[in-house]
Amino acid sequence: MESEIEPVMASITEGGELDEVNEEGAKGIAQAPPSQPTIRSLKREKAWALRSVLKVFVVRTEPNYAQPWQMRPQRSATGSAFVVDTEGRHIITNAHVVSNATSVHVRRPGNPKKWKATVLCEAKSSDLTLLTVEDPLFWEDDLRPLEFVDVPDLQHPIFVVGYPMGGDSLSITKGIVSRITMTRYAVASNKLLGIQIDAAINPGNSGGPAFADLEQGKVAGVAFSKITHADNVGYIIPWMIVAHFLSEYREHGTFRGSCSGGFRFQDMENTHLRAYLKVPENRSGCVVYKIDPLSEACQVLDVMDVVMEVDSVPIADDGTVQFRDDERVEFSHIVRCKHIGDTLHLTILRNGQEMEASYQLGQLRPLVPVLHGLDCTPSYFIVGGLVFVPLSIPFLEHAYGTRKWRQLSPIPLLGMITEYRSFADEQVVVLVQVLASELNFGYNFSTMHCHSFNGMKLHNLQHLAQLVDTCTDRYADILMFLAQVFHCLCRLGKPGCPFNLNFFDAGHRGCWSCTTV
Template identity: 45%
Template sequence: MSKPESESSSSSVIKSYKFRHGRTPIKKGYEANAMHNTAVDLALNSVVKVFTVSCSPNYLLPWQNKSQRETTGSGFVILGRKILTNAHVVADHSFVLVRKHGCPTKYRAEVKAVGHECDLAILVIENEEFWDGMIPLELGDVPFLQEAVAVVGYPQGGDNISVTKGVVSRVEPTQYVHGASQLMAIQIDAAINPGNSGGPAIMSNKVAGVAFQNLSGAENIGYIIPVPVIKHFISGVEENGKYIGFCSLGLSCQITENVHLRNHFSMRPDMTGVLVSKINPLSDAYKVLKKDDIILSFDGVPIANDGTVPFRNRERITFDHLVTMKKPNEKAIVRVLRDGQEHELSVVVQPIQPLVPVHQFDKLPSYYIFAGLVFVQLTQPYLHEYGEDWYNTSPRRLCERALRELPKKANQQLVILSQVLMDDINAGYERLAELQVLKVNGTEIDNLEHLRQLIESCDTEFLRIDLDDDRVIVLSYGMAKVATSRILKRHRIPSSISVDLLDTE
């Protein structure tokens, strides 16, 4: 899957998107032309071009940002005087402008809500002049296979509006590249080019989805975010005043297609389901379900041995889709087979954050510096600094923990010593970088703020820090405190502590 598509307006910072140029299939006849005309008519009074100035943080040097860059995308007006676009179009934004079709003026926009998991964002514009003549688009239904849609937006290659026609070829949960989440998506046989992101896919006279990414290495395969995901995002924002997230059971499940596996767990021939292999300790399921339970059904819908449930006209979809479409703190009825006995259990579904965050958009990374030792929270964006092939080039132990380790308690973080800013005080410790921090003066740390508190409240002559791999750092506490300001000044670092940690003081 390629990265989400938004277009850079500066040639020096254009991303290397892996879309392939090719002919877009054109459906001939009256129906195709009628759809094209409808899409154009709707688009002229609804679809806008979004101009974003963004500034991403530098995770290896967390006290500074990377260079500013300019990108463009698309968006469209929905009910309530809002503009819907992609989250990746406005991620890490510092300034957002919007221009409507046929108008030379750009209007300042504010980002009201962002859902990075579902790659959606809502913009609002206060200027009354902008709304003159703008017509909101209505959300429709999920299109069936082989139905035609028209994707409208402002792709690269020109400044005017563009309409691309395609046919729905697949509807299933797909990896959302921007938010690293698995949600329902619609695959169409039309390329979603850079700049198209956030534009509507129109079927008849309603929105069938939002264009957001394409498939790298494939000819004209694009993806759109379907209406159920859009409605879930919008209703969540309206009910809570902000984006809350998509729910999860907090489970890792294994398919039960092997007959010996099913026999071992006493599954009758008429039974189907999936095997619970791991449960997140922070989830409600941790109190209700057990490892080796067989989940037979979710909210009365039987789960097949391959983990799928019925969907529409003889289609199937993974049962995770049923979970993600539920509201936070809503109850679900789960039927399980445990030790040969069937049980009907009630589980509360909630958005569950992983131990190591998969993204950190629109916020600065946390850091704490003491005696030249730079401590940070481990996040996947930190590992992404090792390049496109970060899975193979980043520190192996950190990568494995980021992808597989589960939290043991709330507010837990994996804290690492990311680098050592050289000085006499820390000479000999420079090779201990990129190791997890376990203890400070014998106390196990919970998170970065806890580490800071333990260091700053040290009342002994020596400060001892225990790291992963049985490594130890010992410093004269008094000398280390004096050295900290000297090192900060030498490296032109404005503060030894990130703003978010300062706010907790």
């Protein structure tokens, strides 16, 4: 089972108590290595970097996808941020720190005043947000931008600075770079390059800098998550992902999204598979098994093509490319570093013949939307007390729990997560709840895929609403898929009219009904 990665969300301040230290303990402390540098212990000319690390105060109201007609209760939280551009007055933090915020304020270290901040640009797939403070007084003091450096080598020292739970003042923890790997920045999103560190990251550290050189103010990445039930396994966002986000904002004024190669692949380590695909001994790559019909890849790639090179970089049979000496990452990293509209060059093998293929990259179009505010917003349709919503990851999280939705969600719905859309506005319409009344007494269904209405296959939730609105019959048939066995046949009248619900199971060749007037 894959370890669960938990964003280090904003925290609520907690108090603590100090234990007594006896004489022997005091001697042990005296002999201990010196503590990590703080603003007071560093010389003033070297403490400027810490003064650019801010505490973020957020009040948020989140949507409720399980009951989309209402919002979740308002709550307050905190996180971290830091200055990256004083001329443009730009502050960077994590997207999950300020998502769904109704109020955002920032505070400088050692200064009690909280300044109103405004969101300039948000990239949920990269978990990054750009803030600004419009009040010029905020920028008058000695506030300098922090600079990023390229991905540090393994074992390189890292200082994580921010405002984690356990106190209100600035905190510094030290560790090293443990690993360079591809990781998910959000649930069910595409993997991006991440830096794993062993410095302590806790709730409230989100959005803070991880310094490769604290004295010079050189930042290796932005703290954003940790693995639950593991000791000191945290992740920071490297410079190349931040640079991609900032360049999108400078050129387009918004973040258009991460690129998708437009196809899914499997490894090619099996010798029999290599022989079947006629792959030469001196070549390697991965096998295309699904293609996005809305992408340009659909015009140049075929299922069972072997992708051997991406932008002239060889791909191994396990789907990885060389990153640095003795380090490898998934080849999708090369795709993610590109912008929408850039050209991807592939070397492929088709029926034993090597050829070149090129196409423009677009945004991922999953059949099941992944992130609130990125590719979905709450919507619903109610008729006869039956509640329909579009299937999305946020809905599954809210209905079955953020940590347990993969285990508890209906299997047929989970199988749709890896599918592509057939047309731009396609949605999976799901019956999620029956609001009890005499009109629908005896209906005990929930979370079922709604396939068609009166024989018309549903395109999306809007299509269902239009079909119901234009239906002139006393009854309507709503076809429901029930697992992978067959389906349910629902006959439903408009509000205020009697309706009849029939179940039909082809396996039993029988039906039974319940009528309410």
